[in-house]
Amino acid sequence: MTLLSNNMDNGCFSSPRHDAFPAGLRVLVVDDDPTWLRILEKMLKKCLYEVTTCCLAIEALKKLRERKDAFDIVISDVNMPDMDGFKLLEQVGLEMDLPVIMMSVDGETSRVMKGVQHGACDYLLKPIRMKELRNIWQHVFRKRMHEARDFESHEGFEALHLMMNGSDQSDDGNLFAVEEITSIKKRKDADNKHDDKEFGDHSPSKKARVVWSVDLHQKFVKAVNQIGFDKVGPKKILDLMTVPWLTRENVASHLQKYRLYLSRLQKENDQKSSSSGIKHSDSPSKDPGSFSLLNTANNKQQNDVAIDSFSHSDGSLLFQMDAPSHEGDLKGIVSEPTTEKSRTPPISSQMSLNQPFSSLESSEASHAVFDCTIPTQYSWGEFPKGPLKEEQKTIVQLEDSFSHLPLHGTRQHIQVDQSQSNASINSNPSITKEEVAPSLDIKPLYAGYKNDYVSPMSSIGSAVDTFPNQSKSLIVNDQSSEPIFTSTLGLKTHGFDLDCISDLDFYQRNLLLGGEAASAPLEDDLNFFLLQTDWYNMNFGQQNINMSECYDPRLVGEAPSYFYDSSDYSSVDQSLFIA
Amino acid sequence: MDRNQSRRQVAAMKQSLFDQGLLDEQFIQLEELQDDANPNFVEEIVTLHYRDSSRLISSIEQALKERNPLDFNKLDTLMHQFKGSSSSIGAKKVKAECNLFREYCRVGNAEGCMRSFQQLKKEYAALRKKLEAYFQLARQAGPQETACRSK
Numbered sequence: 001m002t003l004l005s006n007n008m009d010n011g012c013f014s015s016p017r018h019d020a021f022p023a024g025l026r027v028l029v030v031d032d033d034p035t036w037l038r039i040l041e042k043m044l045k046k047c048l049y050e051v052t053t054c055c056l057a058i059e060a061l062k063k064l065r066e067r068k069d070a071f072d073i074v075i076s077d078v079n080m081p082d083m084d085g086f087k088l089l090e091q092v093g094l095e096m097d098l099p100v101i102m103m104s105v106d107g108e109t110s111r112v113m114k115g116v117q118h119g120a121c122d123y124l125l126k127p128i129r130m131k132e133l134r135n136i137w138q139h140v141f142r143k144r145m146h147e148a149r150d151f152e153s154h155e156g157f158e159a160l161h162l163m164m165n166g167s168d169q170s171d172d173g174n175l176f177a178v179e180e181i182t183s184i185k186k187r188k189d190a191d192n193k194h195d196d197k198e199f200g201d202h203s204p205s206k207k208a209r210v211v212w213s214v215d216l217h218q219k220f221v222k223a224v225n226q227i228g229f230d231k232v233g234p235k236k237i238l239d240l241m242t243v244p245w246l247t248r249e250n251v252a253s254h255l256q257k258y259r260l261y262l263s264r265l266q267k268e269n270d271q272k273s274s275s276s277g278i279k280h281s282d283s284p285s286k287d288p289g290s291f292s293l294l295n296t297a298n299n300k301q302q303n304d305v306a307i308d309s310f311s312h313s314d315g316s317l318l319f320q321m322d323a324p325s326h327e328g329d330l331k332g333i334v335s336e337p338t339t340e341k342s343r344t345p346p347i348s349s350q351m352s353l354n355q356p357f358s359s360l361e362s363s364e365a366s367h368a369v370f371d372c373t374i375p376t377q378y379s380w381g382e383f384p385k386g387p388l389k390e391e392q393k394t395i396v397q398l399e400d401s402f403s404h405l406p407l408h409g410t411r412q413h414i415q416v417d418q419s420q421s422n423a424s425i426n427s428n429p430s431i432t433k434e435e436v437a438p439s440l441d442i443k444p445l446y447a448g449y450k451n452d453y454v455s456p457m458s459s460i461g462s463a464v465d466t467f468p469n470q471s472k473s474l475i476v477n478d479q480s481s482e483p484i485f486t487s488t489l490g491l492k493t494h495g496f497d498l499d500c501i502s503d504l505d506f507y508q509r510n511l512l513l514g515g516e517a518a519s520a521p522l523e524d525d526l527n528f529f530l531l532q533t534d535w536y537n538m539n540f541g542q543q544n545i546n547m548s549e550c551y552d553p554r555l556v557g558e559a560p561s562y563f564y565d566s567s568d569y570s571s572v573d574q575s576l577f578i579a
Numbered sequence: 580m581d582r583n584q585s586r587r588q589v590a591a592m593k594q595s596l597f598d599q600g601l602l603d604e605q606f607i608q609l610e611e612l613q614d615d616a617n618p619n620f621v622e623e624i625v626t627l628h629y630r631d632s633s634r635l636i637s638s639i640e641q642a643l644k645e646r647n648p649l650d651f652n653k654l655d656t657l658m659h660q661f662k663g664s665s666s667s668i669g670a671k672k673v674k675a676e677c678n679l680f681r682e683y684c685r686v687g688n689a690e691g692c693m694r695s696f697q698q699l700k701k702e703y704a705a706l707r708k709k710l711e712a713y714f715q716l717a718r719q720a721g722p723q724e725t726a727c728r729s730k
Contacts, residue, residue: 033660035627035667042612042620079659105663127605127666130612 022137023048030060030076030088031103036126040075040133047134057083064096071098072140075124078104078111086118090264093119099139103128149249212254219243220254585720592713601706605669622714628668629707635661636700643693654692655684672702 027049031037037053044051052071054060057080064071074092078085089100102115105126115123121139124132212220223240224232234252241251596602606621613620639657642650662677676699683691 033631033663033667035624035631035664038627039609039612039624039667042617046612077663079656079663105666106659126663127608127669130608 020048022140025049025137025140026052026070026072027136028052028054028060028063028071028074030054030057030074030080030085032056032077032080032082036077040128043128043130043133046130056080057085057088060088061091064092064098068096071096073099073101073136075101075103075136078102078106078115086114089115089118089120099143101136101139146249146253149247150253216241216243216246217254220251220258224255224258582721585716589713589717589720592709592716596709596713601670601672601709603669603671605666607669609668625668625710625714628664628670632661632664632703635664636703639696643696646689649687649689649692651684651687651692655681658684670703670706673699673706676702 025047027044029037029040029044029051031040031053032055034055037055041051041053052063054063057076060074060076064074076085076088076092080088085102085104089102092098092100099121100119101122101124102120103124103126104111107125112123121142122136219241220237223237226240227233227236232255234248234255237255238246238248238251593602596606609621609624617623635657639654639661642654642657658677658680662674662681665673665677676695680692680695680699683689683695
């Protein structure tokens with residue numbers, strides 16, 4: 001875009017606040033060591049940055065949440081008493097999508113590696129030098145550039161409108177370099193006293209970028225599956241997707257997120273085999289777990305890993321649900337963490353139905369379902385804990401239902417390959433929550449999902465709650481339709497705050513739901529969403545779509561569109577679409 | 580005492596701290612951060628460090644008393660924090676002792692831990708004493724003292 005390039009040429013930071021960039025960079029420093037906190041504060045001030053200090057991770061998160069656009073970058077120590085620095089890192093990345101720098105007195109390679117894996121954009125060793133701090137602005141700039149690129153390719157995008165609405169400072173009123181928009185947005189947010197205003201959407205802190213709508217994501221997943229998960233590449237995907245305004249970069253970044261998400265889910269699942277409680281309880285709204293797709297930006301690295309996990313033997317992501325019988329265990333699909341790990345019943349219905357599903361009528365839907373994974377992310381936050389259980393079931397159910405589908409001849413294993421990098425999808429027969437969790441991770445991949453999109457998905461998520469029995473189970477299982485996404489749907493109203501899910505498990509659930517659901521769970525939506533092929537038609541825009549209304553019960557019985565277990569989506573998607 | 584002489588003394592004292600390997604580059608960084616807005620920045624930081632580090636030393640001491648068996652993980656965590664704090668002022672020797680202690684923890688050598696800790700306390704006390712003398716002299720010599728080191 002010329003506009004963009006012009007802006008960029010001028011240094012997108014021409015808006016008043018950015019004239020002096022990087023001076024005025026708003027940094028949040030988190031460190032339990034009071035001595036270092038003071039030193040860093042002084043150092044950063046010397047760099048002419050605006051510094052805010054915090055000695056507790058929890059407090060830092062609180063600060064970040066209450067003023068979404070109040071900070072440009074976060075610097076955090078790795079070892080803190082109240083929360084693991086890596087965890088904070090993840091959450092910040094997911095929820096706020098800010099660059100995070102880790103620091104520690106311990107420079108062991110494995111630690112640094114872990115930092116990078118969790119999304120840190122840098123890892124500094126103590127004692128930290130002034131010159132190291134002087135350059136931290138590059139991370140902010142880099143991020144903005146990426147966003148600008150995404151944004152650029154998304155001209156007609158809704159986000160653009162949002163941006164336009166929001167950026168009254170833009171000269172051209174349209175496409176600004178994302179940096180500018182972002183900064184404008186931020187400034188506006190800051191100027192407006194941190195009101196969570198959104199530029200027309202629900203993600204106040206989300207910058208404009210390609211919004212990966214359910215529709216778009218479905219195409220993406222479809223393309224990925226067609227190509228074959230292990231052979232996938234942005235160019236190939238782009239070609240298959242045939243979306244004119246989409247650029248290779250958009251796809252690449254989305255793919256990265258996807259992979260990262262999947263792998264993280266996998267990891268989470270592995271780690272939390274019993275993390276039953278998805279933090280629904282804490283969730284609502286501040287659950288770091290809930291991560292909005294938009295936040296996936298930080299998960300790029302993870303994406304790659306995630307992708308690996310999907311490499312299913314047959315190319316499809318199999319959600320392995322440990323469930324003894326697919327049926328009941330499909331729950332696991334919904335990465336609903338709360339649902340207890342056990343829920344990962346082996347999804348006999350093979351989530352990966354991608355191929356097999358083709359025979360299903362709902363195969364389309366399935367894809368859609370998986371595509372929806374993205375949105376599910378949002379819903380995490382909103383997931384009511386309780387329903388999660390159900391959700392899981394629902395998901396499982398989906399699988400079960402699958403069995404009823406013509407496909408069921410095909411693999412009966414829906415393996416959620418949670419292990420991120422290793423695609424040993426098959427190797428994880430027990431898709432417990434943990435497993436699911438990884439899938440949740442996938443959600444972050446869809447950072448691109450703006451809140452708007454989330455809506456649909458989220459509605460799904462929320463819909464889950466209200467899903468009528470049948471519909472609930474996204475999984476189209478004929479059985480008890482436990483609301484699959486009730487919990488996962490926890491769509492957040494804003495910006496995909498998957499608060500509900502504090503841990504990945506939750507995410508998983510949301511995976512399916514991926515939507516930022518407005519407070520009201522759109523279980524019905526979700527169900528509907530999943531179950532049908534043209535779930536796209538769902539009113540995504542409405543967060544609180546009451547699926548029940550539009551939900552056609554028979555959908556439930558239809559081809560089990562892929563469960564939208566948010567977390568599972570990633571894997572499911574993968575499997576489904578990995579042909 | 581004549582000002583220049585005081586200042587020279589302060590400089591000499593500081594230099595010896597470096598020469599003895601008690602302090603490293605970080606201390607200089609702190610001095611460079613000192614400015615009109617924070618004229619006593621270095622001392623302020625060192626004081627913060629003392630507070631934090633003495634608390635940690637007590638904790639480690641306590642943990643070492645709970646012997647059978649020693650909780651190496653806990654000790655390692657505490658020492659990690661102590662090391663972080665020590666690194667903030669550039670306490671070179673103390674930091675080295677921290678590493679040694681952690682190594683003993685890693686291999687589960689209780690005796691080694693105890694010995695190392697004793698040594699660490701000695702180094703810590705020695706540095707603290709010297710720094711206090713240093714600051715006292717520096718205060719007497721006047722504020723310019725700390726800023727005169729060229730890098």
